[in-house]
Amino acid sequence: MYVRCMSQAGATYDTSGVVASLAADDKNSAAELVEVLAHCRSITASADYRMLCAASLIFDERCEDYLIEVAERDSGERVSVDELMAAGMEHFAGRDPRAEFGPDGMERATAEVGAVLNVPAAKAREIITAGDTARYRLVFTGQALAVGRIDLAGFLLICTRTKLVVDPELVKILDTHIAQALFDRPPLSRARLGAMVDAIVAMVDPDALLRRKERAAADRDVTIRPDRFQPGASRVSASLPITDAAAIDARLTAMAASVHSGDPRTRAQRRADALTALAAGVDHLTCGCATCTGPTDTEIDVDVDAPVDPAPAVEQPAPQPIAPPVTAAQPFFHIVVNLSTVLGLDDQPGYLDGRGIIDADTMRALLADAEREFLRRDDPARAATSASTYVPSKKLQALVRAGELCCTFPGCSAPAWSVDLDHTDPFDHRDPHTGGETVRENLKPLCRFHHRVKTFDKRWRDYQSPLGEAFFQSPTGHMFLGNAYTALDIFPALGPPAKPQNHPARTTLATRRTQKRAAHLRAVERADDANPPPF
Template sequence: MIESTAAADQPEQPDLPARSRLPEELEELPAGLELAQLVAGFDRRALSEPDRVRLLRARQRLVCHLQAELMADLCAVTWEDEPEPDGSGRYAWAEAEIACALRWSTMAAGRRLAQAREIIEEFPAVGAALSRGWIDLPRALVITELVEPLPDRQLAASVVDSILERAGEWTTGQLRARLRRTLIAADPEWAGRRAAAAIRGRRVELHNNEDGSGELWGRSLPPRDVAMVWERLSAIAQAAKSAGDGRTFDQLRADAMVDLLAGEGVAVGGAVGRHTGGLSVPDGDPGSLTSRRTSPDPEASAAAGRPSPASEPAVPADTVVPGDTVVPGDTAVSGSGSGGAGGSGAAALPGPRRGVVELQVPLTTLLSLSESPGELRGFGPVVADIARQVAAEQLRGSWRYSVLNELGEVVCHGPVRARPTAAGSAAVTPAATARRPSAGVAAFVRARNPTCVAPGCRRPARGCDLDHTVDWAEGGASTADNLGPLCRRHHRFKHEGGAEIIQPTPGVFGWTTPRGMQYVTTPEPVLDPAPETAPPPAAIPPPRAAIPPPIRDADPP
């Protein structure tokens, strides 16, 4: 019998008064011991709702500081050791020591030590930002993971410095996309060689899972092919869903992929096959089929440019939803087979066609005057050579131009066959008095704000609702300065969840959450501005910038 003496060994803790109000200087206090003492001893239930959010953010900064200290502690274990002579940069005995001390596997200890050395020693600016609580550990790992392969260490350090200024304002997904684009622009030749080398190693991998299922992965494929395949699978799933198929979008995409590879079902003009390996696999509650028919899956909706999502069928009254994109030969046709909902045999599939890609590329890149990266919607940044190749293949595609100002912001947008017009004009014209904006205004708004305008949301604008900032029923015009894309979740957050939105200048949105917190979202530049025209740090609105009192839309009926 072993008695625990842990309680006896612990020093007596002083009784801290249960405080119910956070100090005003909390946000300015550096992460460290003083902050740790300040956030201790609060009665969370006694705090106001805004103070609970402020306490959450303060403690997150403190956690980031402690994680930076832990990374520095890991690096300190290597000080007396020599790295392995094979050039791998590993410290074998330090890894063994860490594994013993923390009861980690040797592999886990080596991986974490390598991450710590990158954050603390190779890119000290990242470690400093983590220690101050400007970024968290996931963001620090994204930065070091993407920048570390860049061979020019001085250039890598400058890329890190350029990205750290706003890294804390972006989600890890936003940070990864921005950093990939920055790296391609910083060294286009290196990025091109790296992409070509990876594509040469393209392959398909087969994996057996412990649960009895299997996985089939396409690795290191060309970006264009990935975007086309995903769009094609999503279009097949959308067509089957619209015809009443009861399977989820994920199931339909997976079954369509097997059909196309195995030469069955969709591949021979039939319905999407049901690939369950002979097992009885329920595909959901048939009773919810009606809601599924009218409310597609959010991920597929974003990919296909349609409203979403299945779990949120309610549509706010003040909604302009995007229409389906019509592609030549993409007519849904009926078929027969086992894909229908409830075994009815009803199914549909798009007509034979290639997958569709959406490319955004600077004119200078198309003319080979620069090596600025392009952007494949739904995939991310691509090197200039890939962008030019994809553009050269779009002989029958529709083209639109975007005119940018010196900050890389869209100021004009339209089809290339038309003369440029200020589609973003705030003037109220007869067309602006209609509830639905014109096609030109809608296209301009989605080009200006390519994603949902909620803080941190990356839902593509083509799959979002166009929301009137000032409700149309309250006199709000259908012009670009009163419209913004909102995904269905954040649209409902505004109308049903109590969030309030204003648009002080076109494309800039001020949010006030139900708990009284305020945030500002600005459109990301389509192209990074030149260094000499980039706005100074003070010109970038902080996340908690004060904004005027919001104007609420009328409640949905």
């Protein structure tokens, strides 16, 4: 079958090859279709890179057109001092002297790109800006998009998180570090990619974190508008500083968890009701279980025509079940930080669970009145004691979660402190010493969804290396590394201890290098003795 179509822009394209590929996919196995998915992801990323560059080139051309039109009508020359002063006053007043010439190059390109891609003006501007970034600002990182190492959403995330680095020399260094990190690792989830980019920004330009903090405070806003996709509902969105958002999120979660287990509402519904309660000035959520909402008094029917007994027997009402008191909502969130930063010895950034990297000053302010837990690498005695129990100790749980950023399944970004801890080798309840022990090397965070998939679908297999790398083998036999970037890259002190400098392997190699160098110097000395000047 041959199909020839015309796009909205007037270009024609042949769909016969696509139709043939779709027909062939019906006969492919699951393993072959996985390769098709990977190929499509790579091709899509390359096409997105070309789309960004094309949008940026359109912007360049429209800017040139605009400048030519302006030059034809206004050369910029002023014949008198009064005209020059008037132009300066217009500038200081914030009025654009070129407004009379109509839309500028960006506005023209935005309209054109938006029409072709059928996207709003804001999205079109984002694409144009990202194209400029890929061509001139983050060139090496843009190449990672071009060859499919990251997707368009990942590149836009990098553009957003690096835009406050303004020094051109620092931008070049930043671009190099990000590109190297991307090419050294398999694709990362959004949470891991964001943390990695933020950590590199903090290393290259620490002041950028402070500028981001100021920008977030200045841009805070809350909008409430009708939901376009669900009639009768409204959508609430807010742009808040990271710590304020974490505090609100923790408060809603705590209020949603404070009711009894018999409450008929889902967790999402309880969080929505908690937000409404906070707006009404109430700091707690009313429980909706049958015990809390049932009648409190027993009704007794009385016959008014019956003779009155001088000493009637009073029937006591049946006792009503008393619901236990609703626990108070205690909001909390988790922060991982080096002790040296808390003590003020350095300004290394910290990690706010589910949110990302935060600067040292903000972190120390949050930790001023917080409950602190000091973690060290595994204590052998404590590890031996907890290895035979199914539930990890609180210290071990904290150590495992602090060493990760999110769920270790490929592509998942569920926060590490709100997911399950999974035994890579299943725990043997009958004989714990023969099965998977409860030790750090055998535990990893997994969200409930991926934990259930891994547990009940036996075709999924997972492996954990001594360095904590979590590998997952799919039913088709494809292998994925789920945690290519972890909190250990940000906080090396939480990882396994480095080999000592006097390790036998290092000593052996150092000795060999010393011997080879000495032999080379002796050979040079013998050659000089055999050929004295003038040679």
